[in-house]
Amino acid sequence: QSALTQPASVSGSPGQSITISCTGTSSDVGGYNSVSWYQQHPGKVPKLIIYDVTDRPSGVSDRFSGSKSGNTASLTISGLQAEDESDYYCASYTGTSTLVFGGGTKLTVL
Amino acid sequence: QVPLQESGPRLVKPSETLSLTCTVSGGSISNFYWSWIRQPAGKGLEWIGRIFPSGSTNYNPSLKSRVTMSIDTSKNKFSLKLTSVTAADTALYYCARASYCGPSRCYNLSWLGPWGQGTLVTVSS
Numbered sequence: 001q002s003a004l005t006q007p008a009s010v011s012g013s014p015g016q017s018i019t020i021s022c023t024g025t026s027s028d029v030g031g032y033n034s035v036s037w038y039q040q041h042p043g044k045v046p047k048l049i050i051y052d053v054t055d056r057p058s059g060v061s062d063r064f065s066g067s068k069s070g071n072t073a074s075l076t077i078s079g080l081q082a083e084d085e086s087d088y089y090c091a092s093y094t095g096t097s098t099l100v101f102g103g104g105t106k107l108t109v110l
Numbered sequence: 111q112v113p114l115q116e117s118g119p120r121l122v123k124p125s126e127t128l129s130l131t132c133t134v135s136g137g138s139i140s141n142f143y144w145s146w147i148r149q150p151a152g153k154g155l156e157w158i159g160r161i162f163p164s165g166s167t168n169y170n171p172s173l174k175s176r177v178t179m180s181i182d183t184s185k186n187k188f189s190l191k192l193t194s195v196t197a198a199d200t201a202l203y204y205c206a207r208a209s210y211c212g213p214s215r216c217y218n219l220s221w222l223g224p225w226g227q228g229t230l231v232t233v234s235s
Contacts, residue, residue, distance in 0.1 A: 001171055003154075034219035038155070045204070046147075046155065048223035057223065089155050093219035097168045099145070099208075104154040 004029065004090055004102035011108040017078040020105045022090030023071060028100055030071035034093035037066060037075045040104075041086045050075060077107070085109040114205050114226035122199075122233050128192040132205030132226060139163055139186045143208035145222060146179065146190045148201040156201075160208050161188055195233045202228045 005023040012018040022029065022037075029035055037050040048057055050066040053073060063084075065076045073092070077084055090102040118130035132144065146158040159169035161179040169177045173192070181188040192199060206225040209216045 032219065036220040036222065038222070040155075045225045045227060046222075047225075048221065051218050051221045091155075091157070091220050091222065096171070098170060099157040099160070099220060099222075101155045101157055 001028070001094055001096070001098060001100045004092060004100055006088075006090060006102035006105045008103070009106045009108065011110055012077075012080045013110045014080055014082065016080050017076060018080060018107065019077075020075045020088055020090075020107070022073040022075070022092075022102045024073075024092055024100070025071055027096075028092040028094040029068065029073050031095055032093045033068070035066065035068060035073040036091045037064075038089045038091065039086050040089065046089065080109055082109050114207070114224060116203060116205050116226045116229040118229065118231070120229065120231060122195055122231060123235050124196055124233055125194055128190070128195050128199060128231055128233070130190045130203055130205075130229065130231070132188050132190075134186045134188075134207075139181070139183050139188070141212070142210055143216070144181070144188045145206050145208040147204045147206060147222065147225075148199075149204070149228075150198075150201040158190065158192075158203075162211065197233050200231065200233045202230050204228045 033053050035053045038046040040046040053068045054066045063078045088105045113135045115133045122128045143160045145160040161167045176193045178191045206222040209218045
């Protein structure tokens with residue numbers, strides 16, 4: 001299985017919205033509504049922020065939202081804050097009952 | 111919360127077997143898949159595989175020939191063995207709770223959380 005494709009980096013100013021894409025195939029992202037997103041601050045444990053494409057675990061800010069179109073899933077962060085500066089990873093369930101991650105995206109808040 | 115804690119040798123010699131255990135505290139190991147994930151320093155996350163209390167497993171195809179997972183429901187623990195390790199296997203290894211399975215189907219198929227704190231395993235002679 002090949003890693004999902006994410007941009008290496010994105011940036012935005014405080015208060016703005018940014019979107020991170022995650023592109024796979026019809027065998028993973030496009031075939032299942034089972035895409036999740038993880039936030040990982042430097043030296044910290046990854047944290048689940050979106051699951052099943054659009055759902056947020058309890059306690060996650062509603063500034064984080066997810067969507068999917070075809071083989072591409074997206075994470076949108078609105079009202080960007082300094083604390084959002086982090087690495088973000090997408091993951092998708094696949095047709096062979098495995099999980100595949102994206103390469104990760106570094107978000108810089110300008 | 112369901113704290114998870116990884117344990118095992120931090121240093122493994124090349125060609126030998128890496129062995130880690132994840133202890134689940136504060137909740138039952140039943141009805142959930144349990145996963146291992148690793149992250150080389152400065153790099154991204156790599157899913158290693160998952161195991162269900164029944165012993166059913168799924169592995170990353172790129173690691174499948176070297177990976178074995180097991181589970182001990184009586185002790186609320188699950189384990190990872192990775193054989194024939196090389197320097198490329200040096201990484202921070204995490205365990206995490208994965209999807210929930212009811213009587214007829216599983217839910218939240220890409221869910222990973224909560225996670226353990228991770229344990230750094232170095233492959234070196």
